């Protein structure tokens with residue numbers, strides 16, 4: 040169907056058109072010229088009228104003009120050129136001549152455009168819901184993904200749809216679940232494997248624990264005593280001595296402090312206070328991360344199961360603990376996959392994994408330097424070669440580490456209103472045009488702009504609604520208040536009754 044004609048000056052990437060029909064933003068169009076069929080997407084639309092222009096100052100003249108001029112409206116729009124349909128969507132070398140006819144892309148054409156290898160269906164086109172939008176799983180995982188939107192716009196729903204579809208392919212995901220939203224999820228295509236946030240100290244590296252305990256690298260006397268005590272505690276733990284690792288640490292340090300000897304030599308008096316400092320730091324560590332260190336659990340990586348939605352349950356953990364768990368898992372995973380790919384020796388992680396980081400602005404913040412941010416950015420940069428994918432999910436794109444965000448070559452952006460957030464998203468993604476950016480505030484819940492290597496063309500998608508069970512849905516606040524009130528009144532009534540039965544005078 041012809042919807043209009045090209046007008047004005049054209050370029051290789053953009054054209055303007057004039058129309059008498061009202062197409063929709065996000066709709067795909069085709070243009071034929073130079074023997075090619077070019078695909079484009081409508082990015083902006085303006086509805087105007089020649090006679091009802093800005094120079095009218097009296098509303099009553101509108102009726103008069105309309106009765107004379109009839110309906111002289113026009114539609115003007117901009118189309119972003121996406122490429123030659125017969126040549127792998129390559130951008131043509133010549134701009135479209137003005138006057139070229141513009142057609143709405145037909146269903147066949149669109150189905151072909153959204154056909155990808157290893158497809159994952161995330162939804163349908165906003166403009167034509169019967170056209171399925173598929174994304175390429177390999178490209179999504181190797182080139183990483185960011186899911187960004189304001190709160191309540193549908194990020195977690197999108198994550199659930201992705202996870203459920205990935206499970207069809209034996210997809211293996213690890214989600215860092217900050218609010219225990221996914222722990223009880225009910226997927227159609229696979230199971231959830233909940234992993235508790237506990238690390239056996241024998242799998243923690245010295246540098247990791249040194250950071251946890253907060254001994255700076257310049258405090259070398261403290262570090263020496265701590266290192267020695269750590270070695271003793273680790274070797275005890277490795278022997279299968281299941282006494283608490285932190286207790287062994289403290290006992291060892293205390294024994295040096297009290298006997299005043301270390302390796303059969305006297306400890307200088309000024310060094311004694313340093314040992315006390317270390318003891319205090321171990322106690323702080325116990326208070327802060329006590330629940331995290333458990334000598335009875337195995338390597339956390341070996342708990343990740345193929346073909347399951349592995350959920351690291353961080354709902355009860357504070358941010359500091361979450362940060363330690365996330366960095367430990369990501370660091371170990373990268374190490375393990377490097378060994379597996381290069382030397383084929385590693386036992387723990389023999390398959391690729393897709394890591395999903397909810398609340399990415401907390402775990403990879405822009406302005407603070409924390410371990411989880413370091414390892415998130417390492418996976419973002421190096422994960423591709425070792426089969427580790429990353430999905431950053433956040434309601435505050437402007438607070439995410441821009442290095443990690445810009446490594447996400449794929450994006451699903453739902454409704455996003457805050458201008459600074461929009462700017463950040465745009466600077467992290469070269470394919471988000473100014474015109475598309477303007478659409479972000481007007482998206483409805485569950486509607487998204489999908490960009491990147493995992494789709495052949497930028498797409499406006501209505502994401503499928505996840506039908507399985509999931510927590511984190513909006514609460515019915517008013518109903519909860521009412522229910523509480525009813526229950527309270529019931530309780531009072533029951534008490535009154537039993538008081539009466541006992542012969543009391545209420």
Ligand SMILES: Nc1ncnc2c1ncn2[C@@H]1O[C@H](COP(=O)(O)OP(=O)(O)OP(=O)(O)O)[C@@H](O)[C@H]1O
Pocket residue numbers: 188189190191192193194195196197434484485486501502503504505511512513
């Ligand atoms: N694609 C969709 N289709 C239909 N309803 C949806 C869709 N996406 C989200 N919703 C509805 O919107 C609600 C909020 O969605 P969701 O929990 O995914 O938002 P969110 O972006 O993760 O929010 P938060 O930032 O609070 O985590 C859901 O309870 C669901 O009812």
Ligand SMILES: [Mg+2]
Pocket residue numbers: 194195196511
């Ligand atoms: Mg959410």
